[in-house]
Amino acid sequence: MEPTEGTEPKFLATARDEQRRMVDEYYTNLATAGGPKKPVAYMFVGGNLTEIVRSFGYEVVFPEIVGLNCAIKHVSLPNILHAESQGYGLDVCGYVKNDLGLQELGGQTPFGRVPPPDLLVCSFSGCYIYVKWWEALAEKFGCPLVVLDVPYMRAKEPQAEDLQYLVAQLNEFIALLEKRTGRSFDRAELRRVLENSRRAEQGWVDYLDSGRLRPSPIEAYFEAVFYMFPINVLRGTEEAADFYATVNAEVAERVRTGRCPVPEEKFRLVVEGVPPYTNYRTFWDFFRRWGAVSVAATYPKVGGLFDRGFLHDPARPLESIAEYSLGAYVNQSWPLRRKLIEEYVRDFGADAVLIHGIKSCRSFTAGQGDLRDWLIHDLGIPTLYIESDHEDPRYFAPAQIKNRMDAFFESLDQRRGSTPLPMVRS
């Protein structure tokens, strides 16, 4: 099979417009937050406490999401270079350097101004560098830093000791928010917000689950990343919950008409790792020209493993938030990650696994080589491992990556014929 030139990726038109509107609105609100209006809390995506913090009137900034937006709009490098000029070395995470560089430069981005924090909430779930990053911001802005220490997941189910610890910390955090804002904690309001979260989560799961169909009506890596914003940033709002109904209606239409992201699905992939945001379209093109579609991916689960059975439970608000915090993908031990990827390959009928390791993130990446070895030698699943970075364009070598991917898909192609398959559920 000869590779074809990639076609323009087809997004879900209405959902994409809706998503853009929500993103624009979010950054507009941020630009006017702070000062006497709304206080601003900074938070990480993994295991975040957005429902609790918002219930106390905070606007929430996720510097990781600001970072990926900077990278995808090709403005991360000046921020990174500025951070390096301040002493942050080549081996420091690109997200950290983008954010600290951006803050030093005044916080202005093409999509809006990022306000300084009034509170730093370090949901320490799956990445030690979160602590270092927040310490640097705390020193710069002189604002309080709260650590929610999330134990590492080493067993499939949350353990009682871990949940008790987390719930106790959440109660202490709520007491601190009450003191800082002068507001009382409204448990009924939190329950209401969690109803919205649960509805959004179910919609998100339904979207991801459609990757089981053949051909897949979704692109579970490149396309899904676009639809992560509401589930991570706006979770708990009605509009986030409604958003996934719009997405899934369009997916149903794709199924009905047979118009899928890859017109002739040739290879079904599970993708592990963070995307190279600086070269997002180029990287995607390397898949599409071979008719390769990701049917499941681990990266869209960095905010939580909703697709593995967890949904927020309004009847048990704090316990449920504690369980959620444990479930960030990179907070899972390698045995759990390996098991998840094996299940994705099986449940989504994947032909191969593609692993994208990034220089910046040791939490995600350290051990991906061993994962490749396990997939190939223990499970017999064709696997390709490539490296670049998610934030720093200097580490994306397009010719080298393309060569490796071409060789990989060519070898997959030789293993089997090239007949597109009818739409069935895996």
Add this chain to the structure above:
Amino acid sequence: MGLFPVSLHGGGESVEISHADAALGSFLCSISKSTLELALTSRLAPFRAFVFPYVCDVSRNVEGIFSRVLPGAETYMLHLPQNFHSAATVPFLTAEYRRLIARLEKAGGEPYDPERLAASIELFNQQRAAIADLTATKRNEPGKLTLTESYLVRRLGGLLPREIHIPLLHRVRSELAQRPNRTKDAIRTLLVGPFCEQPTLDLIDLMEQVGCYIVDDELLQIHRWYDRVDPGGDPLTNLASAYVQSPVDIGVRAAPTTKGEAILRRVGAAEAQGVIFLTAKFCEPALEDVVLYRKALEREKIPYLHLEFEERSTSYESARLQLETFVESILFD
């Protein structure tokens, strides 16, 4: 529980990395690779259990690889808490120790016995006290022993039975008492950064050769987490409390104060004239702290030098030149 604890600080200079690179990827520290290389080349066969304290994401992830490549051994990633203000931290860490114990019981074949743990704590208290005495000597009378000597004596503490190491430390102490404090025109220097991966002996030696007295350092932090742990009552709770209350303020522990305050306090306590940051290549926690430390030192006009190292460094010409310039810049200031 019938187990003998050994501190494993990577494979050092002599281990050739031929398998671990492929398992770990390109942008990771040497200590993770050489440690894994030992496992992949069957050089850890005598060990029945491996405990990986959560000091960074790499150490955490390496445990997951060990669990696959050494299926016959017990492995455990010990979650060391980062919330030092919560009332729930000590109970959590106590419970975490109990989970670890369950794994160690399997590996050692003997049940947990609180009385034996209390006795062990007392033994380790003696070891920590003797090591604190050694480091105090280096701080107060830096001409009495070199950093290399101090380092090697401490390093033995993670390899020998404590019953042998403690008398050895006492013997060192009495011999040092007889040794003259030969002072030279050297710079009192604080060494920051090598809290995990260890530099080569050549590099440790070099810093004092060129005219520094390393009067305090971050080498081998394992011996310094606690001053003294109460062996009475519930020893697990006491260990957990000691961890939470530890005064150690290094890159892999959420800062109890600002980093700037911390470095200035340590410089003051050591009466240091300058600081050497010696950070392992790819050690992100150390690299990020250096920026905050540097800002505080610059404010106070305290000289510093930043060097990077790897476990398997072999050439020191550049490091020598930088160190000599650092020393001269202070001596002739």
